[in-house]
Amino acid sequence: MPASSRPALADRLDIAPEVAAALHDGRPVVALESTLISHGLPYPQNLEVASASEVAVRSAGAVPATVALYDGRLRVGLDASGLEALATAPVGSVRKAARPSLAIALETDGWAATTVSATMIAAHAAGIRVFATGGIGGVHRGAIGIPGSSDPPTLDVSSDLEELARTPMAVVCAGPKAILDVPLTLEYLETRGVPVVAIGQPDLPGFYARSSGVAAPCSVDDVAAAARLAAVHLGLRLGGAILVCTPVPEADALPEDVARDAVEQAIAEAEAGAIRGPALTPWLLARIATLTEGASLRANVALIVNDARVAGELAAHLDAA
Numbered sequence: 001m002p003a004s005s006r007p008a009l010a011d012r013l014d015i016a017p018e019v020a021a022a023l024h025d026g027r028p029v030v031a032l033e034s035t036l037i038s039h040g041l042p043y044p045q046n047l048e049v050a051s052a053s054e055v056a057v058r059s060a061g062a063v064p065a066t067v068a069l070y071d072g073r074l075r076v077g078l079d080a081s082g083l084e085a086l087a088t089a090p091v092g093s094v095r096k097a098a099r100p101s102l103a104i105a106l107e108t109d110g111w112a113a114t115t116v117s118a119t120m121i122a123a124h125a126a127g128i129r130v131f132a133t134g135g136i137g138g139v140h141r142g143a144i145g146i147p148g149s150s151d152p153p154t155l156d157v158s159s160d161l162e163e164l165a166r167t168p169m170a171v172v173c174a175g176p177k178a179i180l181d182v183p184l185t186l187e188y189l190e191t192r193g194v195p196v197v198a199i200g201q202p203d204l205p206g207f208y209a210r211s212s213g214v215a216a217p218c219s220v221d222d223v224a225a226a227a228r229l230a231a232v233h234l235g236l237r238l239g240g241a242i243l244v245c246t247p248v249p250e251a252d253a254l255p256e257d258v259a260r261d262a263v264e265q266a267i268a269e270a271e272a273g274a275i276r277g278p279a280l281t282p283w284l285l286a287r288i289a290t291l292t293e294g295a296s297l298r299a300n301v302a303l304i305v306n307d308a309r310v311a312g313e314l315a316a317h318l319d320a321a
Contacts, residue, residue, distance in 0.1 A: 005060050009074075009125050012106060012115035016077025019065045023127050023161055025125035028062035028315035031076070031123035035306060037066075037086050038094040039282070040112035040134075047087035049301050053308035060312025065117045065128060069097055076126045086111055098159050103306070117163035120171070120241070129234060129318060130170045134304045135177040136160045136243065137208045138185030140306050141267060142278070154276065157188065164241040165192035170230040170318065172311040174303040175205035175212055175245045178263050178282045182212050189243065190217065195267040196243045197234060199310070205247040208288075208299045209259040216245065223310055227317030246310045262291040301318035 015023070022029050032053055037046045054064035065077040068086055075082065086094065095112035097105035099121060105112035114122060116133050123131050137158025144153050164171065176185045182204065189196055198204055198216035206212035220226050226244050233242040247253070254262075266287040270276075275283050289297045 009121070012072070012074050013122065013126055014073045014075045016065065016075070016128050019063055019077035019126070019128075022063040025212050026319060028056045028130070029065050029128045029318040030062045030311045030315050031119055031126075031128045031309065032057070032064055032112040032308060033068040033116060033119040033131075033133050034066055034068040034078075034086060035096055035115050036134065037068075037083070038089065038111070039096060040237065041301075043087050045301070047083060049304055050083050050087065052305045056305050056309035057132070057312040061310050062130075062315040064308070064312075065123070065126070067114045067122045069095075069118075070300065072106050073127075074106075074114075074125075074129070075124045076122055077085045085133050086113065091258050095289075096145075097175075099163060100159060114156075114310055116171075120167045120169055124167050124169055130172070130311050130315040131254050132172045132308045134171050134173065134307060135175055135302060136164070136171070136185075138176040138180040138182070139188055140179075141181050143184070156276075156280075161185070161188050161192065161194075163192045164189065164243060166239060167241055168234055168237070168239060169241045170227075170234065170244055170311075170314060171241050172244045172246060172307050172314060175207050175308055177265035177281070178207040178209070178212075178259060178311065179267065179281065179288075182206075182214050186214065186217065192238050192240070193238065194243055195229075196245065197229060198230040199223060199244065199246045199320070201247060205245045206256065206259060207303070208248065208254040208296050209256045210247040210250065210253045211256060213256065213260075224317050227314045230314065231318055246301040246307060248299050249306050254292065254299055258292065259296070262288045262296065265291060292297065 057064040097118040099117040117319040137160040140156040
């Protein structure tokens with residue numbers, strides 16, 4: 001088939017009727033990723049968290065749109081049966097779709113779950129302005145080398161950062177994942193022109209912990225103020241996202257020292273075991289859960305649902321602006 005006659009991205013979208021109606025009427029919509037369902041949590045917890053996230057978006061006055069791929073189509077908004085099918089798919093049968101692998105996923109039958117970058121691409125094509133995720137990927141430890149080490153730089157930088165730099169959207173998260181080099185991740189985002197805003201505190205949230213110990217480039221008092229800033233940024237049409245960071249709920253947060261010690265130990269063990277590449281992040285997250293006796297997993301679940309709620313509130317304020 002000639003390239004000019006192949007379907008464009010917008011022609012591959014299947015937008016759920018409720019989501020399409022909300023977009024048509026100018027009502028707030030929040031996009032949600034699907035990798036947490038297929039790769040992040042076991043069944044039935046994955047389904048429970050996905051459902052709770054959609055409920056949280058609705059409680060804030062917005063319409064949820066969980067994004068995934070099925071048989072070469074980008075589904076923007078999954079119904080209950082779609083969530084169930086994705087959550088119960090056999091282990092290893094669901095691909096991960098990111099910008100680099102999106103074409104491959106679209107040319108493959110069956111389910112593929114969308115990461116941050118693929119979710120943003122689909123949501124933007126559908127006309128959605130707000131997206132909620134747990135934590136963004138970023139610059140991994142050792143990406144530009146480790147002082148005193150003879151190991152070469154890994155150049156392990158998540159495609160999330162490039163997507164944030166190129167796709168206009170308000171992205172709500174609990175900060176960069178705690179296993180990353182957070183200061184370098186912030187430097188990368190600054191270089192690529194992505195504003196980073198913390199809600200309600202001067203420090204960047206620390207994913208599992210309330211604070212990362214790193215000052216946020218910008219902070220605002222509440223969600224309404226974050227929405228006003230997002231409206232200005234998106235209105236300038238600079239071409240990139242604004243990253244809005246909200247801390248994990250206090251009742252579920254890990255103390256900063258506990259989170260830091262578990263992360264450092266897990267990273268040291270991964271280095272000793274030569275665990276690298278795509279296997280690194282899931283291995284680290286699982287190891288941290290073991291080291292914290294499940295507390296990190298409870299924090300992760302809480303922050304995912306909280307991010308969805310905050311994104312719903314932000315979307316409602318943004319549409320009212």
